[in-house]
Amino acid sequence: MILNAATKELEFTNTTFTEVDTNNTVGIAYGTYGVRDNGVLTMKNFRYYSDSIKLLRSKTATYIGDKIYLDVNVILNKELGSDYYTEHAIYDKKEEILDITAPYKAYMGQNIMYGDTLRYWAKSKKAFSTNVDAILYTKEK
Numbered sequence: 001m002i003l004n005a006a007t008k009e010l011e012f013t014n015t016t017f018t019e020v021d022t023n024n025t026v027g028i029a030y031g032t033y034g035v036r037d038n039g040v041l042t043m044k045n046f047r048y049y050s051d052s053i054k055l056l057r058s059k060t061a062t063y064i065g066d067k068i069y070l071d072v073n074v075i076l077n078k079e080l081g082s083d084y085y086t087e088h089a090i091y092d093k094k095e096e097i098l099d100i101t102a103p104y105k106a107y108m109g110q111n112i113m114y115g116d117t118l119r120y121w122a123k124s125k126k127a128f129s130t131n132v133d134a135i136l137y138t139k140e141k
Contacts, residue, residue: 007037009036009037009038009039010036010041012033012034012035013032013034014032014033015031016028016029017029019093027048027049027050028050029043029046029047029048029049030046031044031045032044041063042060042063044059044060045057046058046059046061046070048068050096053076053098054077055077056074056076057077058070058073058074058089059071059072059073066094066095067091067092067093068090068093069090070088070090073085074086074088074100076089076120080109081108081109082106082108083106084120085104086100086102086104087102087103088100088101089102096122097119097121098118098120098122099119099120100115100117101117103116110137111136113129113134114133115131115133116131117129117130117131118130
């Protein structure tokens with residue numbers, strides 16, 4: 001990352017940001033290091049929590065408007081033991097939609113799923129994926 005000292009607005013280490021609207025906490029973000037330069041916030045070792053996201057983490061996160069661009073070791077931990085792993089994703093905080101834009105692997109209990117892309121609507125907890133390969137374990141009757 002190349003920074004221009006004249007445009008660097010903020011630099012921090014080991015910081016938690018709590019995003020609020022007039023009534024509620026919208027989300028909580030943590031980073032071990034971050035810089036806001038020319039209105040763009042970039043954070044390292046990123047963690048994000050909200051009412052609809054149990055835990056979203058990545059090595060690097062870049063805030064541009066209402067979107068968080070996540071890169072390198074991106075992990076979405078959902079309730080009930082569902083975990084998604086990828087290298088690139090975009091989370092739209094306003095719409096509460098996570099777009100996994102690179103091949104991913106997901107664990108849902110014993111079940112394993114691979115796919116090329118995935119769109120996850122966090123509020124309704126629904127997902128759509130492309131080119132899915134899955135290993136599903138079913139109960140015998």
